[in-house]
Amino acid sequence: MHSPIQLLSIDFDGTLVSRNGGPALDMQCMELIRELQNAGAIWAINTGRSVDLLETGLVEFAFPIRPDFILTMERDVFRPGRNGEKWEPFGDWNERCARDHAELFSSTNSVLAEFVDFAAQKTNARLIYNTDGLEGLAAESEEEMERITEFIRQARAGHPKLDYQRNGVYLRFCHADYHKGAALAELARLIEVPREKIFAAGDHHNDISMLDGRFAAMPSCPANAISEVQDAVRNASGYIARNDHGAGVCEALLHFVNPKKLSGLKRPDSAGLPRL
Ligand SMILES: [Mg+2]
Incomplete structure (x- = not known):
């Protein structure tokens, strides 16, 4: 019997990792993911972090397990490197993604300039630039972010491909066709895992x-997820956990997986793990 889950796409900050002062990781969650990996499931971290910041996080929080793939910056798809590098682009997705973003940002230059003026004059937000130009911003508060996203929604009216990703007080401009869901779909296509799994x-x-x-087909959120996320999960008939962060992820995984069915599949190298 195989696990019903073949691919796990899990956010990093606020989902796997808690920063509320207690332990950052839930060890039962780590063990369960390791068991799923041993049973053949693929684990991807799907994050707004860059590759470097994610690697820093994996070390900082002393992750006992490694992801099989990483989806970074809410858009890029990486697989383990073959030539000594930790990660390398998987297929040509990242290249197409970079090209589409370059074209988008050059064609929406005037809207972005308008936005920079607004941010400088009407907010205390800190604009964030990368080598290609404006990347996004950090707002002073959630309320300020509401005002900022309202401005962007109006300013982008004539530019349907100009979108943004929002995470707390951080915002990153992006092409509307690229987001965590699209990166996940590309990884699933490349490794041939259907949506149902x-x-x-x-x-x-x-x-x-x-x-x-x-x-x-199996969306979930920990109890600490914002209400918009809980609504999305509920509307998709997913699972809203009663526990926060990693404990909530663990609870959601157990909701979709019967751990007894996994125990017979363990490879010898996992024999020392506690039974769930
Ligand atoms: Mg998060």
Whole structure:
């Protein structure tokens, strides 16, 4: 009997990792993911972090297990590197993604300039730039972010491909066709896992694209997820956990998986793990 879950797409900050002062990781969640990996499931971290910041996080929080794939910046798809590099682009998705973004940002230059003026004059937000130009911003508060997103929604009216990803007080401009859900769909296509076998978990605005049921038939969120995320998960007939962060992910995984069915599948190298 195989696990019903073949692919796990899990957000990092606020979902796997708690920063509320207690332990950052839920060890039972880590053990369960390891058991699922041993039973043949693929674990992807789907995050707004860059590759480097994610690697920093994996070390900082002393993750006992490694993801099989990473989906970064809410858009890019990486697989383990073959030439000594930790990660390498999987297929040509990242290249197409970069090209589409370059074209988008050059064609929406005037809207973005208008936005920079608005942000400088009417907000205390800190604009964030990368080597290609404006990347996004950090707002002073959630209320300020509401005003900022309202401005963007109006300013982008004539530019349907100009979108943004929001995570707490952070916002990143993006092409409307690229988000966590699209990156997950591309990974699933490349490794040939159907939507029905995909589990996803996240806690904030930027996770909704992978939790609305389009790309993952088993969406979930921990109890600390914002109400918009809980609504999306509920509408997609997913699972809203009663526990926060990693404990909530663990609870959601157990909701979709019968752990007894996994125990017979363990490879010898996992024999020392506690039974769930
Ligand atoms: Mg998060």
